[in-house]
Structures are given as structure tokens and as C-alpha cells.
Amino acid sequence: MNGSTIVVAGATGNLGGRVVRVLRQRGAAVRALVRHGTARDKLQPLEAAGATISTADFSSASQVAMACAGASCVVSALAGLRDVIVDAQTVLLEAAVEAGVPRFIPSDYSIDFTKFPPGENRNLDLRREFHQRVDKAPIQATTIFNGAFADMLTGQMPLILFKLKRVLYWGDADQRMDFTTIDDTATFTASAVLDPSTPRFLRIAGDQLSARELAGVASDVTGKKFRLLRAGSLATLGLFINFARTVAPGEKELYPAWQGMQYLRNMFDGRAKLGPLDNDRYPDIHWTRVRDVLSTRRAQ
């Protein structure tokens, strides 16, 4: 087992906490980097998993560098807007370089935003902006693209309308999209963290399904017939996005309604589709299919 320390920023979050747990299960020494004032109940599960806690001011590169000392990799699972994705992550990156950490994994975990130009997805534009800094930094960086979190299909993502027994789509009902569960993303991330020879980009998808295929899986799992519901063309979706952004801007929110629609547009237009996949890079990972995710919902 790799004996060096892994620094995890965003360890108190949903994905970051899972990355910490997998790393600890694999015997890695983990330092959870948290901000001042973090509530005790967020730290307790990390300590219980065997991580050590390091508190720092995320606006101070020298403070964060001290927390990064001796690490073999800094992995970020921070979530937020410009102040986090660009500003706090830049401090983290500079601190990692200052501390001589050889490897850095930014908080990307998304569709492949290198495939479309700026201006189409606010949250992903911030990542692209941060990448300009990452790519100039003297550190080995690896981005993980996982498509959408599959878990959202039974929650925030309004694609499978369970009550109406419809699957909503825009544009092409046969355009496949990438879905990976949060757990699988965390497991793959932990594997990449412990792999010293990762490339600049890694692409994973637990499942790749079109709206038509989602309707088939939802029908199989529930035993009830799900049909397609075409909400319009991608151009119509673009008009909806502009309208929603005007009437309910929520520019300071991470996921206002129009932001969710921007993700959907990128997924339905196919440019962000992942490939070739690196699913087989770590053979011990068993990929969770969308069918499994929907079955879990049914069992609840």
C-alpha cells in the first residue's frame, strides 16, 4: 500500500467524504483539509474513518501549503461558484506546488467540458477557467469526467417523471448520455489518487443510455410502461434557459433551474459524450448500472 499521505479538500462534502472512506479502506493515510469553523458533526465521520483533520484558511496559500506538506496527491472535491472553483482551488493548486506535491486532481467530476466552447454552461466555464491555471502549473494534474451522477435520476434530475410514467427529452431520443453513481465516481477517484501514472484526463461512465433506453429500463424496473415525452428541440431548450435565467436569475446559486437546463442541453446535444472510456483501468471496480439505481429507488 502507498504509504504517503493524500490531502482531500472538500472532504466534508458528499463526494469528498466518500473519496476519504475509500482511500482509508485501501489503507492510505488521509489528511482532510477543511476550512475554519467547520461543524464538529461534519468532522466526526472523517475522524471515525481514520482521517486526520487539517484546518486552514483557503485564501492563504502558505497556510494551505503547510497542510499539504509531504503529500503525494492533493485531490479536490470542493463545490461552489467562482470563489471556490477558481479562487479557492487556485490557492489549493499554488499551495500544492509550493509544498512540492507531485499530483493534483481538480474538482471536475462532470461531462466533458473540453468539447464545447465557453458561454454554454456557467458552472463548467468556471472549471475551464481553472484549467488554464492547472495547465500552466508544474504539477501532474488529472481530471475525472464521469457524466452525470446517476443517483440524480431518482432525485434532482427531471428526466424520469415517475408519477407521469414519462421520460422527458429534448432533441434526439436516441442520443446516449453518461451516468455514473457518486459511489463509483468516488471509488474510481480513490483508485486514480493512488495510481502515480494517471494521464491528464480520465473518462468513466457506469452506464450510457438514451432517453428511449431510459424509458425501457424504467418500464422494466417498475413493471409499468414508461413513454417518451418530447419537450422540444435543443433550440427550444435554449430559449427556456434564457427565459428562466431572466425571470429567476439565481446567479449566486450553484444550481438554479437554468443551470440544470444548461447541463441537460450539453448532454442531449451529444458533444459532451465521453469516450473512449477508462472504465477498465482499475479492474476491481464493479460499475453500477442505471437499472440498479432505479431498482434501489423502487425498494425504498
Ligand SMILES: NC(=O)c1ccc[n+]([C@@H]2O[C@H](COP(=O)([O-])OP(=O)(O)OC[C@H]3O[C@@H](n4cnc5c(N)ncnc54)[C@H](OP(=O)(O)O)[C@@H]3O)[C@@H](O)[C@H]2O)c1
Ligand atoms: N456530475 C454530476 O452530476 C455532479 C453532481 C453534483 C456534484 N458534482 C461535482 O462533484 C464535486 C463535489 O460536489 P459535492 O456535491 O460533493 O459537493 P458538496 O457536498 O456540496 O461539498 C462541497 C465541499 O466543498 C467545501 N467548500 C465549499 N466552499 C468552500 C470554501 N469556500 N472553502 C473551503 N471549502 C469549501 C465544503 O465544505 P463545508 O462542509 O465546510 O461547506 C464541502 O466539503 C463538485 O465538483 C461538483 O460540481 C457533480
